[in-house]
């Protein structure tokens with residue numbers, strides 16, 4: 001099991017076992033976010049989706065959720081080109 005220096009909580013923690021999503025964004029999360037913080041985001045995202053009535057079939061809604069996630073997880077910036 002790998003370890004990662006998490007950009008969100010600032011300490012070393014257990015890494016995810018696999019990228020949680022495809023493409024560069026998944027790699028970014030895998031390399032920068034610990035498992036605990038990812039689980040926090042999963043709970044948070046479920047609440048956000050329910051609260052705002054987001055439809056994950058809608059690309060605009062997916063993009064909005066992605067932006068909230070980048071903010072919540074404090075992902076390294078400058079990766080806007082990943083969004084598609």
Ligand SMILES: [Zn+2]
Pocket residue numbers: 006007008009010011013033034035036037038
């Ligand atoms: Zn963390």
